[in-house]
Amino acid sequence: MKNRTIAAHVSKLASCVAAAVLLSAAAANIASAATIKIGLLAPLTGPASADGQEYQRGAQMAVDELNAAGGFNGDTFELVVGDVKDQSAGNVTSAVERLLGDPDVHFMLTGYASLTNFEIDTMAEAEMPYVLAATSAQTRDIIAPDPDKYNCCWSWTPSFDAYNTDVTYFVEKLAADGKLKLSDKKVAIISSDNAYSKTISEGMKKTFSEKGWTLTVDEMVPFGEVTDWRPILAKVRENPPDVVINTDYLSGNSASFLNQFLEQPTNSLVFLQYAPSVPEFVELTKSNSNGVVYNLLGGPLFSPKNPRADEVAKKFKDKYGVESGTYGLALYEIVNVYHDALKKVGDASDHEAIMKAIGETDKQVVAGRLKFDPTTHLAMQGDDYIPITFFQIWDGQRTLISPAAYASGEYKQQPWMK
Template identity: 45%
Template structure:
């Protein structure tokens, strides 16, 4: 098989990533933990003697309507909760005054390029708005170039592979654009070894090391599917089937499931990460379930998935990078605030809250909210504790650094109460792995 130069570079990069942050720390390539700031709090950000106030507007660019609205709306709502708390405490203490924040939303609808451009122009033209936060706005993150042209601070919480592909060519061209989610490498370097470890310990019992992988054609789904295909083979598994489907478009999975049932793999993976698509996949799988471990990338974290599957997907696994560590006390507090106001939230119910706090931290450090370059530079220099772990950025890619010493790959399993729980890594686990009901004899 011929490997293109880009694929070869990806292969080398992810093999290097697999060394983990611990190895890089020992090599002196990452800052020591002593350099990390404590997680910001309402009290730490608003305690000062200033009485003069000013207003700073925060843009949220997200697909607030359309297929991913349930996911992205969590982000905007969570950011709104953080902003309301800071304002209620008198505003964020800046260099010589307090700043009250005002959120301005712009809808990227179905994430088509024209919708994203229109939404960006609206935010960029809003007086007093000099920062944009996003869960994700497009599947390609092409809007990064628009942000760079306008020197707009842009903090992204999705699409890390697309961010990397754009920024690593010329990092200095994007001084205001940063991703609070890490490299996707952990999504596929960590799952196959974890399953091997479960097999070795007897935690997981499978008839064979066989896996069937369904990937979607967007950068997120395809990168993870391709990486899993490679790593599973490297650690002794047989990939018995591969499919690629259009993102957000499949409403009937029976063609794929017919092939899967014929091959009867021990593990089934689907990286088409939309809540509706993954929920439909599970419901149709559950019509004639196989005794297979079912791994659905990201989607089970979205409450919509759990609603559509009627809490029948007990035992389904998924993983997240940059996700909140649910066993942390600050994560529990943020999640409780969100649930009290809006009901149970997904990944972005904490990520949106934290993104607003990170912007507040940069203002609190004395940066003028109207100075876009200063805020962008502050983002890039952050080294701070967050609900997702230690956040610091790789200057070559502008991605958050991944690893157990920074942001770990979190593996979840849906429990009998319908709620997800972290099962790995053990240092932050809330529950132990258990076989799904359809896997038991």
């Protein structure tokens, strides 16, 4: 009897020990579960807030998908946002420092934050993996002199050199194909005083000049909201050019420019840089947007040859009820580029290995084939990688009209032209 009692106590004690071990293991698992924070720099307020909202939506969609699929080794992802507001140096620095001050932030991304991309140096000092889709000329100027110093940072956007040259080639090809009549090869170029718009407009002026064009209007407006373009448009109408170009990338400004141009249009092809890709542009211009031409580097490549773009665009619209512009889809893909690197390395805290793995990316994305140039850290540009794409808007829909290898439609004469 006594032996049976002792045996019972031993059995009970063993059960208690086993239970304690299981509880301890469970507690250890709970304790080991962590949050991997992804830091997003975005202009959530200010004149570029339409783009900032897209950044956030695209990145959040990727984070939600990753968490729904189980996260990473039991860890979950969380998107934390630093508002760069008007993109001034002070506001960008404040947002960067706040995110870098969080030890759980292991990766950062943006569409564009400062436009000059000065924050790349801060990311290098902090050894923070960083992918941006901003002004690539500035990225190249920072990184190319010493690429090894900047293993932190990689650009979704390829070289902007094509922005500087390919509008001229595009227009002259339309003329050669009989789709556009050039009377005397005159061009009006209007820009905004910021690194993106100025870099592109200066490159365009150089290329048009080299091709024998005459610059009839060369104007630059202060960076920020512009509501009255009529004084500049009066100069355009004094000597009507074959082509009118505005490189101001803010969708509200570009929409105002087009609406005011159409109050008394000249017989000119109108090309607007980037802004028509933002859904807000069509909302602000409505039917006035019909015929407008714009181009993109790193934008979605909607083509049967690249089904990835349609796949991600559909997911975005299903989730948010609106179409994405360039940045919603790009930021979604950039989060997944980071996740690919994380799976390869296995440890979010090993920033050096993560940065190296990002640099080794070679995959099909919404914009084409993403592979980085090791000498500049820019995405590689070209029809076999990320091509420059030209679009034309009709009835609110954007049709890819160049390059021919991917085109889903052809250029049609703009409705105000004779």
